[in-house]
Amino acid sequence: MKTFKFNYFYCAVIVALTLMLSSGCSHKASVEESAAKPNVIVNESDKGREISLSIGQVLVIQLEANPTTGYTWEFEGDSFILKQLDEPKFQSETDMVGAPGVQEFSFKVTGRGQEILNLVYHRPWEKDTIPAETFFITIRVN
Numbered sequence: 397m398k399t400f401k402f403n404y405f406y407c408a409v410i411v412a413l414t415l416m417l418s419s420g421c422s423h424k425a426s427v428e429e430s431a432a433k434p435n436v437i438v439n440e441s442d443k444g445r446e447i448s449l450s451i452g453q454v455l456v457i458q459l460e461a462n463p464t465t466g467y468t469w470e471f472e473g474d475s476f477i478l479k480q481l482d483e484p485k486f487q488s489e490t491d492m493v494g495a496p497g498v499q500e501f502s503f504k505v506t507g508r509g510q511e512i513l514n515l516v517y518h519r520p521w522e523k524d525t526i527p528a529e530t531f532f533i534t535i536r537v538n
Contacts, residue, residue: 438533446534449505454481459515459531461486461499466521467528469499472514477537478503510536 435454436447449455455478459469463486471480481502488497501515512534516527 440531442533443531444533446536448536448538451505451508451537453505455503455505455535457501457503457513457515457531457533458498459500459517460496461517462494462496463499464494466519467517468520469501469515469517469531470520471501472516475503475511475513477505477507477509477511477535478513479506505535505537508537510534 433450433453435456436449437456437458438445438447439458440460447455461467461469469484481504485500486497487500488495503513512532515531517529517531518525518527
């Protein structure tokens with residue numbers, strides 16, 4: 397009977413140590429994640445600039461828009477170092493119908509290199525017309 401309690405004690409100690417060690421590992425991972433570089437947010441004032449990014453970082457582009465007029469921002473071309481994360485989002489300035497706002501694109505950096513990122517503000521169904529506006533930045537990833 398004494399040996400059974402003795403083994404039970406060691407099992408309890410092993411379980412407690414395992415829990416402490418595993419919680420320490422998860423804490424270390426969350427600290428590493430929080431040390432990741434923050435998102436880089438650009439807007440119209442950054443047009444033509446060069447932006448330096450790191451692999452894994454997120455680039456957020458926020459441009460003024462009013463989709464109720466038929467105009468929308470669209471990403472032009474292909475990117476070899478950025479991956480678009482989701483569909484562009486639109487946030488209206490007010491709750492009024494037809495109000496302008498901000499259209500937002502999110503890209504994750506997936507490769508190294510340099511390229512020019514182009515967006516055009518146009519009516520997508522008007523194929524042979526010049527865009528109302530353009531936005532471009534040079535992306536550099538080392």
